[in-house]
């Protein structure tokens with residue numbers, strides 16, 4: 001794909017505004033990029049910024065002119081210069097100075113992207129599992145793709161004593177190259193590692209964060225160049241003349257979140273640019289603890305500085321859910337109780353809690369997977385059409401779904417726990433064989449539940465959830481089972497096909513083998529009239545040669561860019577806990593005994609009874625999946 005307009009249309013829907021502007025405004029039709037720039041080689045976000053800055057400066061508008069126009073309120077011009085997300089953040093009146101964050105974005109974006117600012121990313125808990133497994137590899141992937149701002153520094157922060165070299169050595173072991181794009185990968189890794197540093201410190205020590213702050217400032221000042229193109233209040237810049245932005249990623253156990261936030265915000269936040277904090281789940285254990293956590297965090301941070309991560313929202317196929325529904329005429333009209341019989345959200349892992357039993361036993365599968373990942377997907381699936389793709393519009397719709405949900409009844413829930421089993425001479429451990437788990441633990445490692453949304457669109461439609469560890473397979477999918485075709489044109493049991501059972505089913509396979517397929521009924525070729533069920537299949541690996549980015553890449557980039565759409569707002573979180581807290585309390589107070597299932601099995605049979613009670617069959621267990 002080489003043409004500019006094709007590249008635009010094939011990337012983010014956010015681009016549509018810009019492309020239409022370019023095409024419709026004759027003064028800008030001649031806009032082109034210098035020879036030799038292959039847009040496909042650039043990160044999609046960089047393309048967007050390149051487009052924006054080209055629109056902004058390509059026809060003679062200097063940066064200062066744009067800023068002046070902004071202050072004079074020329075919304076049409078500016079609508080094309082500022083991204084949707086940044087425009088949503090401009091809170092001040094037309095002739096007043098824009099809010100700092102909005103102004104920063106304008107400065108940054110009108111200068112061709114974040115290159116003109118510095119970003120320091122501090123991974124708090126850098127010695128831990130998540131940092132090694134996901135965060136550093138995602139940061140490297142972003143660097144490799146050219147998606148990180150030019151002037152960035154990464155700091156690992158933890159109590160473990162480590163030198164910069166030791167951190168680099170640790171990180172280097174988990175970095176990987178893209179499967180489809182490997183050129184200069186080794187070189188890029190070295191460059192990336194040179195930008196990674198380490199600082200040993202306690203999570204509750206102001207003093208240690210002050211030292212971190214000093215080190216960050218040194219790096220920020222190292223990128224010293226005067227912007228030179230505009231006069232803007234000096235408090236917007238670091239001493240070097242650049243905006244210095246800071247992102248803290250809390251990759252630590254939840255009991256130390258608040259300590260770390262307190263220290264980071266008071267001793268190491270940016271004085272010139274933005275400071276944002278990514279918070280990992282769990283966000284509390286129930287409504288009360290979650291509200292307390294939110295309250296504590298808000299002592300030190302504004303809501304718009306808090307990026308609560310749910311990495312399932314960063315998965316490609318979850319991102320695609322809204323595109324599938326809202327950009328295809330054939331789906332949206334069917335998206336209601338009128339045509340959909342039930343929806344299933346299924347998560348399964350073929351391994352146990354290995355290594356994380358201590359954490360897991362305190363939470364269980366309902367808190368670990370259902371209350372967050374599956375419920376978030378459900379909300380995206382079921383929401384009404386948002387006013388726009390802006391974060392607040394989408395999150396407003398999600399909250400409405402969550403608040404329309406019927407309280408979950410214990411009778412509509414099945415819980416299970418895996419037990420040891422021996423297969424082919426190999427013994428697989430049971431959950432309570434984990435040394436960090438109490439022998440008498442009743443914590444569920446499996447749960448299935450039927451949920452209902454009491455609104456006009458979804459009245460009476462069962463939304464089934466199923467999540468389990470140590471099952472027979474690893475997968476995550478959304479299954480939409482449609483109603484049967486009314487009438488009896490084809491013999492209901494024609495040629496061995498029961499039309500009441502072989503209803504259409506849309507499957508969105510989140511992982512592995514990402515894809516979307518639709519089960520349809522068709523005629524078996526030949527002179528007779530026999531029906532068969534087949535799949536219309538969009539398998540991503542067959543359709544696209546590009547490797548699908550890890551969810552953490554998308555989310556980290558969003559946090560750097562201030563895009564909040566895929567992060568959980570506090571009212572969403574409250575609504576999610578309000579739904580699950582009474583159920584969890586009841587399960588725990590009644591000491592409900594989980595149904596045991598063998599490691600590597602398909603889970604407790606109770607899940608089948610639950611589905612049958614709602615006239616549903618689990619799609620993942622049918623012979624023809």
Ligand SMILES: NC(=O)C1=CN([C@@H]2O[C@H](COP(=O)(O)OP(=O)(O)OC[C@H]3O[C@@H](n4cnc5c(N)ncnc54)[C@H](OP(=O)(O)O)[C@@H]3O)[C@@H](O)[C@H]2O)C=CC1
Pocket residue numbers: 125126127128129130131158159160203250251252253254256280281282359
């Ligand atoms: N690992 C995963 O796959 C996932 C993790 N998460 C969440 O991400 C966060 C980080 O996860 P993960 O990396 O697995 O966590 P770890 O248990 O590995 O902890 C991260 C670091 O925090 C420090 N730490 C651990 N326990 C304590 C303690 N009791 N007091 C003070 N410091 C401590 C340790 O660093 P040091 O001793 O050097 O200070 C450790 O290396 C957690 O909130 C977790 O729930 C979410 C989804 C998946």
Ligand SMILES: O=C1O[C@H](COP(=O)(O)O)[C@@H](O)[C@H](O)[C@H]1O
Pocket residue numbers: 311349368369476
């Ligand atoms: O949040 C969590 O997710 C992982 C599964 O994530 P995936 O991206 O590998 O599917 C799960 O193993 C873990 O228990 C949970 O805390």
